[in-house]
Amino acid sequence: MAQALLNRFIEYVKFDTQSDAKNPACPSTPSQLVFARHLKQELESLGFHRVNLSSMGYLTASVPATAEGIPCIGFIAHLDTAPDFNGANVNPQIISNYDGEDILLGEDELLSTEQFSSLLDYKGKTLITSDGTSLLGGDNKAGIVEIISALHYLLAHPEIPHGEIRLCFTPDEEIGRGADNFDVEAFGAKWAYTVDGGQLGELEFENFNAATAVITAKGNNCHPGSAYEVMVNAQTMVARFHAKMPLHDTPEGSRDYDGFFHLMNMQGQTEEAELTYLIRDFDEELFEKRKKWLADRVASFNGDLVLGSLAIEITDSYYNMKQQILPHPHIIDIAEQAMINQGITPIIKPIRGGTDGSRLSYMGLPCPNIFTGGHNFHGKHEYICLESMEAAVDVIIDICQITAKKYQNQ
Structure with a gap:
């Protein structure tokens, strides 16, 4: 055989x-x-x-x-x-x-x-x-x-x-x-x-409870030579957002029954950029808390912006x-x-x-x-x-x- x-x-x-x-x-x-x-x-x-x-x-x-x-x-x-x-x-x-x-x-x-x-x-x-x-x-x-x-x-x-x-x-x-x-x-x-x-x-x-979160940054593009107080770089926005995510709450920092956020994809240009996160947790209550926490972070980030904005869409995948x-x-x-x-x-x-x-x-x-x-x-x-x-x-x-x-x- x-x-x-x-x-x-x-x-x-x-x-x-x-x-x-x-x-x-x-x-x-x-x-x-x-x-x-x-x-x-x-x-x-x-x-x-x-x-x-x-x-x-x-x-x-x-x-x-x-x-x-x-x-x-x-x-x-x-x-x-x-x-x-x-x-x-x-x-x-x-x-x-x-x-x-x-x-x-x-x-x-x-x-x-x-x-x-x-x-x-x-x-x-x-x-x-x-x-x-x-x-x-x-x-x-x-x-x-x-x-x-x-x-x-x-x-x-x-x-x-x-x-x-x-x-x-x-x-x-x-x-x-x-x-x-x-x-x-x-x-x-x-x-x-x-x-x-x-x-x-x-x-x-x-198995994990699983969701995918897509965070979209809306910026404003223009010629860099005339960008003063006009350009809003969406790539910079998403980079700053991700830089303040929990450092060890990731796949490489977790095991056994630990959950995590996983930055699966980052892409974009000055006008628009996108982060895609996988959200995972075995515990249903903690899973829901993770989704709410990420959505709240986006709202808080938006509150500190003068120009530009972030939007988040969370889709459950399986339970x-x-x-x-x-x-x-x-x-x-x-x-x-x-x-x-x-x-x-x-x-x-x-x-x-x-x-x-x-x-x-x-x-x-x-x-x-x-x-x-x-x-x-x-x-x-x-x-x-x-x-x-x-x-x-x-x-x-x-x-x-x-x-x-x-x-x-x-």
Whole structure:
């Protein structure tokens, strides 16, 4: 299975599927549809049932039930890769029997054990890295590989009892729109799992509450030679605003259950400039306080201005799925048992981000998250362990079997 997994993964990551938050279309980039069409043909050739690709890039398929009375469950991954780092021309490096030393990515970029101590857990394993010029794309093409591989195994072994199993590959998850056009009723599952986590053993049912704040500065441009008491430089305004943001209340200054403000983008000219912040917090009350605090800061900043102005628009993206999943503890119990059965110690931790499952849980489809085996997503230092990918396949298969045993015994 290892070689088949590797071959499929190497093939998939070479599709450039970065999403684009500035394009309101769905999917936001045509390349996602190209990849989805490729997957559709593959699923059909492998014998999957009810294969359907919507015009908006949602690819669904089924493995038929082999036993009665077992609920339909689903597995979900996303087609797109992160738009904030180069995702084109991915050239994977394969390191067999990793020796525990620093890894050279391409010609001059280093994946060092000092900076990324998690590497030391994989001595003797097979690692896949980028070449240092792009991300790798394991987020979330590893999840797609693992779902297809696991469900194809079940198709090939109809003697294994299970209910109907659904899969869905969604567009635009990385820009927060993966659930926008997801048809929960048509999907038909009682619950599902996103296969979108990181290291071996991750099992997650908590995530950030998330919002995006766009602060727009309106200035006034004119010739700099005649700018006295006329020019208002919007770029200067936003620079001064950001300079007074909390220094350590940022992603690089937070961990575990800490929230943050993240300056994701700064752009503009003299006439108009813009700051885009991500607002994140696990606690609902603190999340609301963060949004109010930022809006109040804009109002206060405006009060001190003589010329020019700032405006703020805050849009909620998703909420902590914990409240939607805790009433269904069997969903977590099944995944946890599947990992234990495979000799994996479950790592139950909060997601310092979000998944399609975050929103789907609020749409009536409880949807925790399980590991893919990758590390350092969204950047040039991304890597994934092949043996962890194999383990993810085994866990998906076992989730289906445990679900069958649970409901057959009732």
